[in-house]
Every structure is written in C-alpha cells, then in structure tokens.
Amino acid sequence: MRKVAVIGCGQTKFDEHWDKSLRDLSTEAGILAIKDAGIEGKDVEALYIGNMSGGRFIGQEHLAALAADQAGLLPIPATRVEGACASGSLAFRSAYMAIASGLYDIVIAAGAEKMTDIKGPDAIAALMGAGDSEWESAIGLTFAGLYALMARAHMHKFGTTSEQLAMFSVNNHKNAALNEKAQFPFPITVDDVLKSSLIADPLHLLDCSPITDGAAVVILASEEAVKKLKVENPIWVLGSGQASDTLALHDRKSLTEMFATKVASYLALKQAGIDINKIKLAEVHDCFSIAGLLALEDLGFCEKGKAGRFVEDGNIELGSTVSVNTDGGLKAKGHPVGATGISQIIEIVEQLRGCAGKRQVEADIGLAHNVGGSGATSVVNILGKEKK
C-alpha cells in the first residue's frame, strides 16, 4: 500500500440553499478544492462521490458522472458510493484505496446532498431509506425514534441524563459559533436543549441534527504526486477502517453500542499503529446527541457507559482531553448526509494544517468517525501531519 495525503479541500457553507441546486453546490466545493490543491482539472484521474438519496431528494441518481462533467473532468471514471449517512467517508476511503493500490495518483473524493427541495416529512421518509425498510420504516419508526430507543436504553443501563445528552449539543454549538461554514453558528445552553420540543422522548429538538444542503470535496494524492507537486502541507492518511452491522436496530446484540464502530476503529488504529489515547482531535458522528456519546465510548475515548460523565466533566471541549467536533459537528455545522463524511475530513485537515482560525487546537493526529443509519455502516479515518 502506498502512502496517500489530502492536498486540497473545499466546501460550501452548510445551510438551506434555496437558490442553489446540487450541481451548483458540488461545483462550488470542487472548484475551491482544486484551487486549494494547486492542481488543474486535467491532473485528476478519478472521482468518487458520496450521496445518500439523490433519487428521492431531487430525482437525480447517476451523480458521479454529473459531478465529473460539471467540474470539467470528463472522461475520467466517476463512481457514486452510498452507505447512508456514511456515504462521504466511503467516497474518501474509495479514493484512498484507489491511490494506495497504485492505480491512480490524484483522485477526488466528494460528498453532496440537497435535502431541502422536498417537504420535511418526505425528507424524513427518504432518510428512513437508511434503516430497514421492511422491519423499521414500514412500522413507522423514524431515525429520531431509533436513536431515542438507544438513548433510553443508555439512560436505563448507565444512568446517563438528559442534561448530559444536552451538553454534547452545547459543545457542538459553542464550536460552530467559531465556524463560518456552519448552519447554526451560535451558542446554546443546556436549558435551551431541555426546553426545546420533545421530538422522540428523551430526545429534544436540539439533540437532533438538522436537514441541510451542502457539498464538500477533498483531493487525495500519492506520495509521488505530493513530491512532484511540491505540496507544502500534505495531511497524510494514517489509517482507514470500515465495518458493517445489521440494518435493523432490533437485530443487534446491544442497543448501547455500535459494533461496527468498534471494528472500524480497531482496524484504523491498527493500521495507523497508534493507541486511541494519542488522539486529541476527533470528529464524531452525532446525528443525535446520544450518537455522539456512543461514539466516544465505542471509539475508546472513555469506558462503556461513562460518556455522559466524560462530557459533563469537560473532556470534549476545545483544547481539553480530546477536542471533539471542533467544527460544530452534525448538530450545529449541519448534516447534508452524503457530504458529512468529507466535511469531517476537511475539519481534521484544516486543524492539522493550523488553518482553523478561532477554533484552532493543538494536534498532530486527528480522527474522523462517520456512521450510516443507526450503525449498520461505520467508517473511521485517521490523518496526521507526518507520514507514519
């Protein structure tokens, strides 16, 4: 396997983009990334794009060829990959593998989703395509409902409180206030969360990530290409892990852990040759606040059952034990599902480059964790300033 680095990043603001189509958003992010990498379109050899449900959100499948065309990259091979809300990370991992294998030297990994062109309830139904359509969607479960079941089990088993869940959202918003690309760039309080509408008991509105439009693009390059292009600040991929679990929540052994995250994390850390306690910077998948807590435990930042206390004790704030979701996370930066995984990578890269502005933390290594559905797909990527 060859060494691979991220050499360029670009993303749109995450927002409700009423005046822009998915092709507008993808093109905007793509141009920023190509410019940031200092390459030309003709240098790019292949493209992968993560998109969860273009068919249902905007009546558009076949998005990879569209993105390649819009970016002026024809006739390069262009492939859409999908694993629900982990689609972006799958695109990243595919691009990484394509270069590590020796097949290509410069590859684009993109993620995009346009979610606001259909009505809210239709978007909720589309998102349930990430769950088990025969055994979950068909009986009326929504993702808020699924994660509420996990939250309730976690509270029952470990004594986790609504306040502790709320604190995860509070940390996200605090960081998002420092991120101009965030959908909700303002602070909130625990009280705000607890007083917001109950969506699926015990989850309140401010425990839930929003519906968002956005696109994010990174450019990956082989070690040879990094040298040839004289890239000043390459950020290296140190490890990548992916794992799967049952689509339906009720088929799992436990409601309070995501087994796929444990496996993906183990694989990525093993490849990187590091221990989780070396990681001081992490983007974790918090589609709901409980998902953020589960991630902290399953990734190994704290023991199983203790994430509530871990958050309460200030261990995830900027510059603390581990700076978590420095960009605002899914909750406050926004969650355009197919774009999220790439956007997480971009935050890690900007932090490691030292370009994260007011939210800059000190770290040499960062971890990005992206989940599809209620945990049936999990992807963990680890990046660092130095090659292994």
Place this chain on the structure above:
Amino acid sequence: MRKVAVIGCGQTKFDEHWDKSLRDLSTEAGILAIKDAGIEGKDVEALYIGNMSGGRFIGQEHLAALAADQAGLLPIPATRVEGACASGSLAFRSAYMAIASGLYDIVIAAGAEKMTDIKGPDAIAALMGAGDSEWESAIGLTFAGLYALMARAHMHKFGTTSEQLAMFSVNNHKNAALNEKAQFPFPITVDDVLKSSLIADPLHLLDCSPITDGAAVVILASEEAVKKLKVENPIWVLGSGQASDTLALHDRKSLTEMFATKVASYLALKQAGIDINKIKLAEVHDCFSIAGLLALEDLGFCEKGKAGRFVEDGNIELGSTVSVNTDGGLKAKGHPVGATGISQIIEIVEQLRGCAGKRQVEADIGLAHNVGGSGATSVVNILGKEKK
C-alpha cells in the same frame, strides 16, 4: 496490480418476482455464488453491490450492509456503488481493484434491483434519475425518447433501418430461448418487432428492454487465493476500463456515438494487451436495440455507421464473427438495472468455463460492456481462460 479471477457465480432467474423481496433475491444469488466458489462466508473480506435506485423502487438505500447481513458476512466492509444501469459493472470493477491492489484476497461483487414493486409510470420516472433531472427529465423525456433520438440520428446519418434494429432484438430472443434464467425465453421475428407498439418513434416495444427483478453475484479472488483454494476453473480479469460523459444527451458532440464506451474499451483492451478482433464473445449493453448497434461500433467490432449491416449479415449470431449477447441480452434476458452488469460477467464466465449448455460458443476471451443512462457511464471488462 495483482492478477484477479472470478471463482464463483450465482444469479436468480430474471423475471417479475411478485413473491420475492430484494433481500430474498440477493440472498438467493449470493448463496449460489458462495456454493459455486466452494468457499465459506468467513472467507469473504469485503462486498460491493451495484444498485441503481433502491430508494425509489423499494424505499431502501444502504443496501450493502443489508446484503452483507443477509449473507451472514458481518462485520465486513460493504459498499453500494451506483452509476445508473452500469452499477453492476462498477461493483465488479470496485471488487477487482480492491483485490488487484493487494488489500483483499476474496471479495463479493453483487448487483440487485427490484423494479416491479412500484407502478410502471413510477418506474419509468425512477429510471429517468439516470438522465439529467434538470434538463431532460424535467421536460418530459424518457429513456425510450432519448434512445429514439439516437436511433433517428443514426438512421438519418447512416441509413440504418428499422429492420436492422429489429434484427438485434431477434438475435437476443433467439439466444434467450436457450437460457432458463431469461425473462423472455422465446424467439421473435423481425415482423413481430415492427408490428409491436410504437413506444418512441422509431423504437417499437420489442426494441426496448423490460422492467425486471433480479440479482446476480460473483466472487473474485487473488491469484494466491485461487491457488490456495485449488480452484479448477478460474476465469481471469484481463482488463477493466471505465469512463464518463455528460449526463445530458444534448451536451454531447455526437448523437451517434458513445464516447465513454470508446474510452472504456480502449483502456480495457490496452490493459488486456489485445485487439478487439480477437474477441469472439461479447455481452453488449442493449437497453434499446439502437444501443446494441452503437456498442458494436464504439467497441470497434465494425466501423462507425455500419452496425446495421453488420447485424443484418449475421455477424453477431452464436458462433459467427462475434457471438453477441449469448444469454439474451438486456432485451430478452431482462434488465434489473443494478444486476445487469454482474449478470453479463456471469454469462462470460459460464461461456469460458464451457458451462453454457445449448448456447455454448467457442471462445477463450470474452468482453462485457455496460452503460449507465444514455452513455454518461461506460464500463468494459475483459475476461479470459488464461492469465495474461
């Protein structure tokens, strides 16, 4: 790049499967393939599945984790890839690349689509997700309409006749009559085609591939795994090419050629180190009869503009110049869009293994050609009995 072989195949009958769900079909095909390969589930290291529009056809995205779970393969990494009707070939190519790179030794490439759970007009609308939603679907174009434009241009420019188009379908049905997995296993005549309903002038009903349910699975293995497993009849991947073009037909330089097919074919042949005239067995993408004619020209089996006469002169029949669509092609075997690319590979493998029964032809090498949309994605894979 390491050498990779197909070591197992399985597929359902292509049909309207009113009594089976997509998970039933995928599982059925997967079990057949694992059995055929003589391996166990625990030997499989990763899975790729091609599916075009599970979200719109059955409300189910996130199909890769579902397929891995149904096949008892958890927690292996499982990724859905999509490039419209070329999704199956993209899954094959992804699996091939994952092994060739040295990352895995045994990988599943699957394809599945369940198209009959929604009404016909809704299925036609879902399929238009493969076209340009802003510039084609929005003005009422259907795929029959798009291919009719190409057929009309070909007729105008090269004098191609409706009879010649019909002969492509006639050849497909003649072969399908020898294939128990085909949706329409019976012969038709040129007269049948010309007297069938006009769908989009000049294309008649029998120029068009049907709406079909089905799944197809192949198992790929590295040379090391082939040796270790003592596989008796491995069929080797000699070359693989993929290319992209504009999604919208009107953005192309020509209505009478598919540029992406020319590029994909060039790349696959170059990798295989052979000339197209060495290929005596080919599966070509004939979603409409005109697509079959364009493929014969763009792949290089005959000169541009001469495919009508090439077909008329009997050059694509079993055992002739090149045996084309020996399984019945998309037209007569059926076209469950995400499964088609894998099913084409299976036909090539069965022919090269000498297991194609009454439709067996003599060939050492075979080519599979799969197109997404009206040509925005094209994938060409070349397989052979002997390693290069």
